[in-house]
Amino acid sequence: MAQAGDEAGPLGLPAWKTWVSAGSAVLLGVAFIIAGVWKITDPIAASVRLVQAQVPAALGLPAAIGFGIAETLAGVLLLAPRLRRWGAWLTAALLVAFMVYIALFYNVLRGQECNCFPWIERAVGPAFFIGDAVMLLMAGLAGWWAGPARGLRSAAIVFAAVCVFAGVSYGVVAARGAAVIAPEFVTVDGQPFPLREGRVFLYFFNPECLHCATVAGELGRLDWGHTRLVAVATQMPEFGREFLVSSGLPAALTADVDVLKEVFSFVDVPFGVAVESGRQRSAFISFDGAPEALRKLGFVR
Numbered sequence: 001m002a003q004a005g006d007e008a009g010p011l012g013l014p015a016w017k018t019w020v021s022a023g024s025a026v027l028l029g030v031a032f033i034i035a036g037v038w039k040i041t042d043p044i045a046a047s048v049r050l051v052q053a054q055v056p057a058a059l060g061l062p063a064a065i066g067f068g069i070a071e072t073l074a075g076v077l078l079l080a081p082r083l084r085r086w087g088a089w090l091t092a093a094l095l096v097a098f099m100v101y102i103a104l105f106y107n108v109l110r111g112q113e114c115n116c117f118p119w120i121e122r123a124v125g126p127a128f129f130i131g132d133a134v135m136l137l138m139a140g141l142a143g144w145w146a147g148p149a150r151g152l153r154s155a156a157i158v159f160a161a162v163c164v165f166a167g168v169s170y171g172v173v174a175a176r177g178a179a180v181i182a183p184e185f186v187t188v189d190g191q192p193f194p195l196r197e198g199r200v201f202l203y204f205f206n207p208e209c210l211h212c213a214t215v216a217g218e219l220g221r222l223d224w225g226h227t228r229l230v231a232v233a234t235q236m237p238e239f240g241r242e243f244l245v246s247s248g249l250p251a252a253l254t255a256d257v258d259v260l261k262e263v264f265s266f267v268d269v270p271f272g273v274a275v276e277s278g279r280q281r282s283a284f285i286s287f288d289g290a291p292e293a294l295r296k297l298g299f300v301r
Contacts, residue, residue, distance in 0.1 A: 035071050
């Protein structure tokens, strides 16, 4: 007599294999959809994380959107039984790519937060590779024990829908950034400092951040003309003045960090905002190429 669990599933597989395949696909599918949608709906934050993971700054935003599309597509394909095998192979390819990339930069990234999945905190280390290896095994089981994939037209429609979603989402984010209006005033040396008159560049920094000091020094060497600079210390404001003197950044210092952070949301420092007549013209999450961008905006000569 057949033992329990040996009954053949719809593909002629033992029932337990069918359940393992489906369970692995659902778990991975949900995880990848959440990770992909997060990158698509908040590409700025995702790009900052990627740049911190040694992705070139110029590629941070395109990579965030591209990975968001790929992860969302993989997750949706995993949840569709007819398309599951394709989703499993795409998921496996993404996992292998992540593992190879982290391995290449392991000495630089070791101990840093991975931030691959927004709700899971994972530091780069041996456990990272173990976790991804487990997910890679799940992807293999989901694909190997799934039926042959069919429905190329359906997969193409899913891909097109995800791309449209990403495009619309980025348009909303870009429009939201262009609609940001600076507070009318901030306080500088006990006096109101107008932010809605002329051109103002806001520079957010941490006095203990070496990268912030390097960027401040580079900005201090630019010819700002009539552009006014305002520096904002996000931590330890008591060391803000010393930071400006040592870096050579000719900026006024304001302590209204909470007021400004409510308007200009960002992930990490250094961060800059070019404001003209009170309206945000551009935000800088990375300063590679910032001088040229500021010249095009007319903020520096």
